[in-house]
Amino acid sequence: xxxxxxxxxxxxAVGLGAMPLSIEGxxxxxxxxxxxxxxxxxxxxxLDTADSYHLPGAEPGHNELLVARALAAYGGDTADVLVATxxxxxxxxDGGWTVTGNARHLKTAAEASLKRLGVEAIGLYQLHKPxxxxxxxxxxxxxxxxxxxGTIRLAGVSNADxxxxxxxxxxxxxRLVSVQNQYSPAVRDSEAELALCAELGLAFLPWxxxxxxxxxxxxxxxxxxxxxxxxxxHDVAAQRGVSPQQVCLAWLSAKSPVVIPIPGSSRPETxxxxxxxxxxxxxxxxxxxxxxxxxxx
Numbered sequence: 001x002x003x004x005x006x007x008x009x010x011x012x013a014v015g016l017g018a019m020p021l022s023i024e025g026x027x028x029x030x031x032x033x034x035x036x037x038x039x040x041x042x043x044x045x046x047l048d049t050a051d052s053y054h055l056p057g058a059e060p061g062h063n064e065l066l067v068a069r070a071l072a073a074y075g076g077d078t079a080d081v082l083v084a085t086x087x088x089x090x091x092x093x094d095g096g097w098t099v100t101g102n103a104r105h106l107k108t109a110a111e112a113s114l115k116r117l118g119v120e121a122i123g124l125y126q127l128h129k130p131x132x133x134x135x136x137x138x139x140x141x142x143x144x145x146x147x148x149x150g151t152i153r154l155a156g157v158s159n160a161d162x163x164x165x166x167x168x169x170x171x172x173x174x175r176l177v178s179v180q181n182q183y184s185p186a187v188r189d190s191e192a193e194l195a196l197c198a199e200l201g202l203a204f205l206p207w208x209x210x211x212x213x214x215x216x217x218x219x220x221x222x223x224x225x226x227x228x229x230x231x232x233x234h235d236v237a238a239q240r241g242v243s244p245q246q247v248c249l250a251w252l253s254a255k256s257p258v259v260i261p262i263p264g265s266s267r268p269e270t271x272x273x274x275x276x277x278x279x280x281x282x283x284x285x286x287x288x289x290x291x292x293x294x295x296x297x
Contacts, residue, residue, distance in 0.1 A: 001043030007177030015046030022063035036070035038268035042275035050086035057093030084124035101131025103142035126156035186212030232293035249277035
């Protein structure tokens with residue numbers, strides 16, 4: 001397993017996005033625990049969760065509690081595992097997503113996450129999404145208060161633009177360590193944010209990093225169109241004798257040393273495959289081929 005830097009910590013170059021273990025279509029608890037354990041056995045030391053990862057209308061925190069149980073039941077050493085959670089979003093009974101970024105809510109949510117995770121301080125706490133109804137400075141100010149109080153050790157922002165990242169840096173200084181935005185072969189809207197993270201030395205955690213690649217690997221009518229866009233990933237994978245998903249994660253990692261993909265998984269075999277991508281290094285010709293394919297209309 002290769003490693004990368006997140007704040008003052010060394011974490012695995014590929015993390016685990018734990019959301020699929022708690023939302024619609026989630027596995028039973030035995031398989032969910034086995035998936036987290038498989039990640040740990042493969043060397044994954046970054047687990048990403050959130051208080052809003054639960055079924056619509058259910059009690060918040062299902063995923064945080066699951067991650068805590070998985071770590072407690074694991075027979076190996078977990079001292080170097082960083083659990084990153086998020087606050088500021090909710091899931092009402094209609095299956096949608098809400099955003100609540102006022103300081104009072106974020107501080108209350110962080111305290112609840114702290115209890116569910118069963119730790120003295122949350123390793124990394126992230127503002128899940130800017131709330132358009134609340135000044136961004138108020139939301140990030142709540143993170144600063146949580147840092148000062150010792151409730152959280154490090155802070156991050158998610159779904160943030162360049163201006164918001166700079167504003168968060170002004171407020172938090174070097175205690176802002178990460179940005180978690182959607183980024184994948186299918187969604188590359190955060191190029192500017194990735195470049196800024198590289199400039200500032202912030203870890204960039206792509207969520208849904210396998211966008212496009214997973215769809216092009218499934219049988220069905222949509223696969224044809226997806227293969228037109230992402231077939232190069234399958235071709236390189238076939239030549240390397242690995243999965244297209246591994247090629248995708250290796251392509252992301254090659255974007256910058258600050259990139260740490262956090263692919264989701266709900267099965268031990270898929271999390272092992274994702275973890276193996278940390279040791280896959282694509283050469284310049286392969287990277288040029290993939291970038292060239294994505295640049296075509």
